[in-house]
Amino acid sequence: MDWLTDNLVANMHGPEFLKFYATVCGVTLIACWFLLRSPTSSIDLSTSREETTKSIQRIQAGGTVVIVGLATYKLLVALSRGRHNVLYLLAICAVSVGLLHWLCSSRTTIPPGSS
Secondary structure (H helix, E strand, O other), rough: HHHOOOOOOOOOOOHHHHHHHHHHHHHHHHHHHHHHHHHOOOOOOOOOOHHHHHHHHHHHHHHHHHHHHHHHHHHHHHHHOOOOOOOHHHHHHHHHHHHHHHHHHHOOOOOOOOO
């Protein structure tokens, strides 16, 4: 189990991990945005409202798992090493999850009569 606390991500120092984490959050948000707006995705106005909502929820859940999962992992590693300066990590996580929620909820507004 040494690999869990002794790896590239766990050993990154604060500022370089925050840059890495912000990049991961940005890429995740962009990927979710493309999935939500892709004409080949399962989110299509010709599908039912229920199917569309389920697809959006799956995309949101996947993005949330990536964003919150990495933050939780690094938070636990930092606390186990006696470091408590995690405010920026928590702030980036909260902003990213908020943006993801806004992105997904803005996509659920389907024009009436299109389902």
